[in-house]
Amino acid sequence: MRRPQHATTAAIAGVVALAATLGTTVVTAPAASADAPAPGCPPRGEDLTEYCGELAGARYRVLVPDDWNGTLVLFSHGHYPSEFFGDFPAPHLLGNQELSEGTLTDHGYAVAGSLFQGDGLDFTVPTAVADQSRVLDWFEEHVGEPERTITYGQSMGAVTAVKHAEAEPDRIDGVLTVGGVLDWVGQFDAILDMNAATRALLTDGTDAHGDPIELVDPDDPVASRDALVAALTQAQETPEGRARIALVASLNTVTGWYWMNEERPRTLEDRARAQAQWLIGAYTLSLGPTGRAGLEETLGGNPSRTGLDHLRARLARSGAAGEVAAAYARAGLDLRADLAALEAVEPIEADPGARAAMVEHRPEGTTPSPVLTLHTTGDGGAPPSGERSFAHRVRQVGHPERFRSLYVERGAHLSVSLGEELVALRALERRLDTGRWPSLAPRALNRAADALGPDYRATFEVVTLQTFDHAPAFTRFVPPPAPRPSW
Template sequence: MKKVFVALVAGLLVGGSATSAPAEAATGGRHSYTGVIDGAEYRVETPADWNGTLVLFSHGYYPPDFPIQDILVANAEESEEWLLDHGYALAASMYQDDGVGYLVEDAIQDQLALLDWFEANLGRPHRTVVTGQSLGVAISTLLVERYPRRFDGLLTLCGAYDPLNTFNTALDVNFAVKTLLAAGEDIDLVGAADPVASRDAMVAAVDRARTTPQGQARLALAAAFGNVTGWYFSLQPKPTDPAGWIQQQVEWVKWAKVYGNGPVAFAGIAEVAGGNPLWNAGVDYARQLTRSSQHDAVRRAYRDAGLDLRADLATLAAAPRIAPRPGAVRYMYQYGVPVGRTPVPVLSLHTTGDGGASPDQERWYARQVRRAGDPGQLRQLYVERGGHCSFSAAEEVTALRALLAKVETGRWPETSPGRLNAAANGFDPHFHQVLDLGTFTKGVLPPGFTRYTPPTTPRPSR
């Protein structure tokens, strides 16, 4: 999955940070600042008439070879447009290393350094809301938990709150593909001498398998270990036929789990964490399947393909397993797994068909909040749509307004789907555009707020 980012360079000396003078551009009363703080590029946008609120945006995980052309300061460009038109200031760091790879530790410091820069050079915000998409949600959540006095609210979009869970479930998907569809091939999931070659061999195995009923059934099994849905294209209706469902599951497996979060990602995480932090030693895949939201689809696919599901589960059970390095696991808990504290109001937004960051992460996070935080500080919203982070600006701004109402009054406003859809319908059609990451096209869709109960995540880290 690809997003576009602009590389912009500058900076200035703030609190001892290694920076150079920022580049500044002004248009119609607005100002745009770009620069570099301690090696991390940033972008700041201020409106003609600032209302005192700063929105600090945390981008998600970008694998190597990701096309980076612009630093996003909002999940959707139409959201950026609306927020600036209505007086909000926006800021985002690209993080170290051009924003590529698992950079949670660096990202936390880079976002704090940018917030310091903003306060020193542009003024202290009346309120600061931190938001993030995908893995950026883990970054934003850790910022709020660890630096609560710096923030007033948290808005999460398509959240991967638990990165250790995210990559462990990706390991499960990759393990099933390798074991059942690429047996005997020279593929290393972790510790690979050539992770790109391993990734490419896995992608080729997926492409071969998707052409036969037997291969499709095994891909459906692999997808089930990550609660991966069969709704990949956000501009298309939810598939109702089993064949169409599996083919869209395959898109998620290929692009999100193997290409994006497979051997290349595992190698990068190991480099940052000081060793491999991922494991499937001790995992019972038969049990994992019974817990998956996709178990019925798997059983149907195996039955239609004439395959023995128990035999494939036995093959997985007998295959050599992967163990982690304990110090690397500790690193992931330190820089990646929130505990659920809620010192500020938190509002989440997730699509029901997301197979990149399954909505099961929302259920996991709500459980952490019940253990360590205040459930009254958390409100979770869902949009009935396929795709990852496939929200319109109308939906994002409607969610932000609900969060700000809680921040300002101490009470949540009415957030029923009907009320939220009515509020979002008040926006012009331009703000109802949704990006389909499967086709890289945009289309206008009606608001999709809905009631939804996410499944249980198969690999919780806490």
């Protein structure tokens, strides 16, 4: 079943159709002064009060149901590249999808969140914890002291949710993430690897003007971005190009499952075409040369470094070795020659100061709060391999009992249903109530989600910007390890 979206969603659909790392879209209320506890927002009905305002230059929203259960869910949205939004406002979500805030308040939760500095666009991570802390201060002063506060991060907002719990452990009781990036330092290293491999294997190294394609500190980031997009677009039309796309995708364990409403692609060609969409939409348009230029401006230099060495071992760890070898054999290409070509690429080094600034905002796995992550198995925009590497990090610091991961068998980024989202939140609360994790067996989780009823099957797809019905699909899954962990 397809569900209608707000007019704002329809208006920006053509702009962000390929932006797989985006969150979802919501019509936001006008901002009001934060100096007074008055709602400052349009009336929401008799059962709910909405507060809107601005704190230190960042807008915030708060929803409090009349039957508030004492739990505050403090939500951090994902990455919103300014190049996709233009004159459209960034969506100010208070849950994983537009419908989530209503689901949570219907069940008694108060929800709140900052839009972050810069109207929520581009790289908000360095200021996001402070922005959320100010929202929590405001809530405690004007609404009341929560009995429990859970930070909840979506996509790159997961960095903020976990880091906030580490920064203020006495204020945060638990952490939930969906489609989360947990090691943003290592993720951007891997993205740089993919951009470098795309340039080396699919282009002659120059853009449309004959100038070098520059991946860091670019003079013309748009031209470099467009050259990489053109190369990926053309490559997916030939067996040789698709084989190389599969190899590039393996460098960050990028899946071949782009569309939420389709079954996992079964053929080499279909998987490579889907990987090309991830590489274009998530890693070239939004986080390639143009996005990296913004990151470098935020951090004062390039924070990432390439690591194109020992690629045969890395390919084996990615879980895609058989698929890549089969694609190369079908195309009649020499895989060893291409691996050698990549290993010969001149390394890109990070600016030490910029990397240190990025590491400063990286979660370290030290929060005393329990952390529960929720991820689709087919997510190529924020590969679930990050969960496995974060679990290893939590074990390193000595508290493995504090971390658990849940997986949903579905393609696309952030494509979990309202029911799956609510069941995950309740599982985390059970851990907080009892000190022990409840059963996280997929069958039990699916029964719990199914019992909520058909309205809770609503699942938003960030590619089409439409909402569809999906049956609960929790599953057992062990992702490959992240290729470039930075801990």
